Amino acid sequence: MFEKVNPVHPDKVADRIAGALVDLAYAKESNPRIAVEALIGHGRCHIIAETSVYFFEDEVEKIVKRIAGDMEVDLQLVPQDTHLAENQTGKIRCGDNGIFKGMPVTEEQCMLTAIAEDVYHTFPYDGKYIIDKDKLIICQSNALSETLQKMYPDAQINPLGDWTGGPDVDSGATNRKLGSDMADSVTGGRLHGKDLSKADVSVNIYAWILAQHTGCPIEFCCAIGDEEINGISYSQIVETARLYIKSIGGFEKFAEWGLVRPC
Numbered sequence: 001m002f003e004k005v006n007p008v009h010p011d012k013v014a015d016r017i018a019g020a021l022v023d024l025a026y027a028k029e030s031n032p033r034i035a036v037e038a039l040i041g042h043g044r045c046h047i048i049a050e051t052s053v054y055f056f057e058d059e060v061e062k063i064v065k066r067i068a069g070d071m072e073v074d075l076q077l078v079p080q081d082t083h084l085a086e087n088q089t090g091k092i093r094c095g096d097n098g099i100f101k102g103m104p105v106t107e108e109q110c111m112l113t114a115i116a117e118d119v120y121h122t123f124p125y126d127g128k129y130i131i132d133k134d135k136l137i138i139c140q141s142n143a144l145s146e147t148l149q150k151m152y153p154d155a156q157i158n159p160l161g162d163w164t165g166g167p168d169v170d171s172g173a174t175n176r177k178l179g180s181d182m183a184d185s186v187t188g189g190r191l192h193g194k195d196l197s198k199a200d201v202s203v204n205i206y207a208w209i210l211a212q213h214t215g216c217p218i219e220f221c222c223a224i225g226d227e228e229i230n231g232i233s234y235s236q237i238v239e240t241a242r243l244y245i246k247s248i249g250g251f252e253k254f255a256e257w258g259l260v261r262p263c
Helices: 010-028 057-068 082-087 107-122 145-151 178-182 199-214 234-248 251-257
Strands: 002-005 034-041 044-051 072-078 098-102 127-132 135-140 218-222
Touching (some): 010 057, 057 072, 098 199, 199 234, 234 251
């Protein structure tokens, strides 16, 4: 059983805005320190960023407009906490406490993600999808149910009828769709809107990659300030995550589909 949402679901739009701001931070500094929260809905976008990098308001507004459309932007920038900043002085150390479990992606999860991508390419609007063995549910906004039924004749289509969706119908918040982004993997934190020093990003990615390579669950726990996790240097974990993010096109692209990407 698995649920997937597409990149223009309101929660994913918020994830993408946060990811784009992390991309912008990395364009300004090689190793920025940043944590972003975004809340969107009904014509407004609220952003709080704890950041070592300064953003101009027009830079942020341009990102929001490109991803979410015409919205009023409420931006608050604050510096990173002094103790957190000192933790990264001189060495790359773990930036979070947390527990992390990477799980291999199943055939069922891979299949639903591919279906979500296929529907999204035809109808690039808010959508969510569920699979449970032989049961497939497709809820796709701004699409005629009869058209979707022809595409997927055995699926249950839009149980409440045709609908619109989007951030004028429902609000969106960062990291509210971790089930869609991580499937059976587990995190004690969050996935989007943080730099690579944060375990919520790097250790989640590292555990997930190992799980795909080994076909087995991979579990880690760590504390802020750790220089090693299970005998693995934290710098190695960060560089592995950095290469993964680079390979898929950045943090905004990472936010589109999460760790369960189209297969």
